[in-house]
Amino acid sequence: MKITVLGAGTMGKQIALLFAQHQIPTVLYDNQASTLARIKEEQQDCxxxxxxxxxxxxxxxxxxxxxxxxEDVAVKLALYEELLPHVQAHALLASNTSSLGYQALSVHPAIEQRLFFMHFFNPADVIPLVEIYAPTHIPYSALKEVLQLLEHCGKVPVRLKKDVPGFIANRLQVAILREALALLQSEVAEAADIDVAMKYGLGIRWACAGPFEISDFGGLDIWKNVFNQLAPKLAVDQNGASLLAAKVARGELGLKSGSGFYQYPFPEESLATYRARLASLARLKL
Incomplete structure (x- = not known):
């Protein structure tokens, strides 16, 4: 199988390298020649x-x-319309969108007959998860080949039965972030302590078992009571967005600006440490 990745940004570059490093012929396209030149220089041995x-x-x-x-509908559709007359009859088109709906992108029959969603989790070359949504008209034989390819590259694909914004993981992630922001705004705990509770409590547990497995292990009768007691008290509004908006307005964008909820005097070192920890955990998990 020959693969082409469109877009040499953070995710596109990681996805292309993932396949190429598993000896799969991969073309990485971008309309910025300078970006491609830099990647070519960095990846001379690939x-x-x-x-x-x-x-x-x-x-x-x-x-x-x-x-x-x-992540813009008009940008994606313009790209699809430009490339479709030149692709092979059997070629499939996968979008790595994390937030757009299938109906927004499958506006023409020529697109719809090829399009499915294949959402990698950042960093794509480290995190095993890939979320797949493919409508029923995508041939299963072709989709099966894609799933086998992902597994060959060490990925763990999951298939969604319905098209929903955010897929599975991002919906869960945003739900947790909403509650974390509410705890911070209510001065229940500092950001660092909330992160510690996640990393050294739930994070370790969730690396071994998902929410339904954990519910079974704990006993559904117990979890029924816990859920009924806590669920009505959890954040259900969007107030946390104001905290994020205020930080963005001040230019506090996180690692990319050197400050966010934390300070990053050496952003590249912080990112390298984070990636190394992720890679170590991913190897342990698999």
Missing amino acids: LHLQVENNLIAAVREADLIIESVF
Whole structure:
């Protein structure tokens, strides 16, 4: 199978490297030649990765095209319409969108007959999870080949039965963030202590078992009582968004700006440490 990844941003680059490092011929396309030149220089030893600044040349031999461009419907649709006349008859088109709905992107029959969602979790070359949503008209034989390819690359794909914004993981993540922001705004605890509770409590537990497994282990009768007592008291509003908005307005964007909920005097070192920890945990999990 030959793969083309569209978009050489953070996620697109990681996805392309994932496949190329598993000896799968991969083309990485971007309309910014300078970006591709930098990646080519960085990845000189990656023999299965090719960078390409010409869209038609990038897609015409691909069996699987993975789109990972800016999260904007108009941008994605314009790209699809430009490439579709030049792809192979059997080629599939996967979007790495994390928030857009299927109906928004499958506006033309030519797109719909090929399009499915394949959502990688950042960093894509480290986190095993890949969320898949494919409508029933996508041939199962072709989809099965994609799933086998992901497993070959060490990924753990999960299939959604319905198209929902945020898939599974991001919906759970935002629900947790909403409650964490509420705890912080209510001065129940400092941000660092909330993070500690997650990392050294729930995080360790959830690396071994999901919420339904944990409910079974604890006893559904027990969890019924816990749920009934706590659920009505949890945050259900969007007030936490104001805290995020205030930080963004002050230019406190997190690692990329050097400050967010924490200070990052050495952002690249902080990112490298984070990635190393993730990689270690991912190996342990698998």
